[in-house]
Amino acid sequence: MANDAKRLEANQVGEQIKHQVLGAVDAYFNFLRKTISSYPSGGTDAGERLKSYAEKNVAATHQFVHKLSHAEDFTEVVRLQTEFSQAQMSAFVEQIKGLGPASSKALAAAVKPPSS
Numbered sequence: 001m002a003n004d005a006k007r008l009e010a011n012q013v014g015e016q017i018k019h020q021v022l023g024a025v026d027a028y029f030n031f032l033r034k035t036i037s038s039y040p041s042g043g044t045d046a047g048e049r050l051k052s053y054a055e056k057n058v059a060a061t062h063q064f065v066h067k068l069s070h071a072e073d074f075t076e077v078v079r080l081q082t083e084f085s086q087a088q089m090s091a092f093v094e095q096i097k098g099l100g101p102a103s104s105k106a107l108a109a110a111v112k113p114p115s116s
Helices: 002-038 045-069 074-111
Strands: none
Touching: 002 045, 045 074
16 A cells, blocks of 8 residues: 555656746747847748758657656657657758759849959
8 A cells, every 4th residue: 555655656756847847948949039039030032941951850859858847657658759750860951952953042032243
């Protein structure tokens, strides 16, 4: 009986700590989102894309951390990490594809000789 009570109390304390940590994590990611959204993009297509990609990457990482906090065992942790890594690699490839034309356009505008 005493062991069961101690185990229950330890579980409750563990849950309280988990909620406090997740609250701090949420506050951190909210800070990141606000910082990114307030940062000037320079008004270029490339700048806007970079800002959008940063916001999406932060959101994906935040979601991953929450999923990870609910993992039941090491196997689930590995599965979640694998899924997250694959999704981020796919996102990275798409982001690079999207930045190519925007960067080329920005570079061409920057080196364009003034018209007379």
